[in-house]
Amino acid sequence: MPQFLPCRLLLLVCVVAFASFIAACDEKLSDLAGPSPNLQPTFASIQHEIFETTDASGRAACTNCHTDAGGRTPSGGLNLRHDIAYTSLVSVASRGKTGAVRVIPGDVNDSYIVQKLEGQPGIVGERMPRTGGPYLTEGQMSIIKRWIATGANND
């Protein structure tokens, strides 16, 4: 019996080490988010980090154009002002392209906002932001897509 003790101790050590290591193995969302490290797949976070903030890469905030602040007319009829952004986006038809819907909950590929931000073929007008870049990174887009895929909730 004593001869098995080292084996069991070793196994126990391995299991404990593994359990603690596994807890730390998941990739960090902040690494993926890149220039907006606090970005989360929630509407409140996207509103703050993407729509309202010019990020570390120099990508312009959406509300530079898509706002009615100061009596301006929101570009493309899309108003991303803090209190009405959600109702301007989710399940709302695009004014730029007939038949397109800005955000379709659960349908990433058909959500027009994704097509515009990625500059996909078939969009009307320019890729966003229209400043000619920097654009949203792949990681930032992944987080926005996740929010849409999980139902585009007003969370």
Add this chain to the structure above:
Amino acid sequence: MAVHQVIQATRKTGTTVRRLLAATAICAAVLGATPAHAQQAAQPAQTAPPAPRERDPDQNLDALQPDFTLLALPTTLRLPRYKMAFRVTHRFGRPLGQGDFGDLASDFFALDSSAQIGLELRFGLMRGTQGGIYRTNDRTIEFFVEHNVMQESDSRPLGLNAYAAIDGTNNFTDSYSPALGAIISRKVRRLGAFYAEPIWVNNSNLLPSEIVDHNNSFLLGIGARVRVRRTVYVVAETAPRVAGYDPGTTYWAAGVEKLVGGHMFQINVSNSVGTTISQIARGGSHDTFLGFNITRKFWR
């Protein structure tokens, strides 16, 4: 007459005395020799060379389970304590189905293409327990440890290893994917060995768990090594993902191998160039790749 009798009596007495002296000398010699004899008998116990150590049975060739891996999946073969084994893996990057046969022949059946190469060193930490390190040239490093919980025998129908591994990309500085599992083996008399390997791989999906549905994979490795000649084997394995993250197609691989002394030479085809557990958990492709493994055991 009286003188004659005296002389005879004296001779008899002398003979008797000589006999007595001789007997005394023999007794003394015997008595004196007894301790020496006893000492001689005791000496071998003190000075004889120690009996040769019994050979570790783990060093014996297991003809039905001659290697530590099938193609990429582990087996339950025990590595003798303090002994080492080395393995090199190659998976050529050119799909065999790309282009026509002439294209394939001009690329010398994919040998002209780049390859994912892996080098592995494993060591017997203690009886029944082995650990090792495996690095592939996509800069992934994998550490693994196996412990033989149950050895197949006449009274135990299955062999069982506990298995743990972790690999990290970019020379073990980036994405880490730990794995835990069991390796169950069953040898079939003279035919070969069969394996079932339930393995859980954490962080097989290299995206943060916040933005994916599944971050882990649970795969069931299934494999076999069939002995077709005395030193020739046919090996095959697959690893369907039964739960969790399961991109691509189900990984599979098959090959033929030849045992030559302490070496095992294997040529194989597979639908993935991945050879670590987490790479296998990420599935295969619709292409087929040529590859080979060479194993060397350093005690045979």
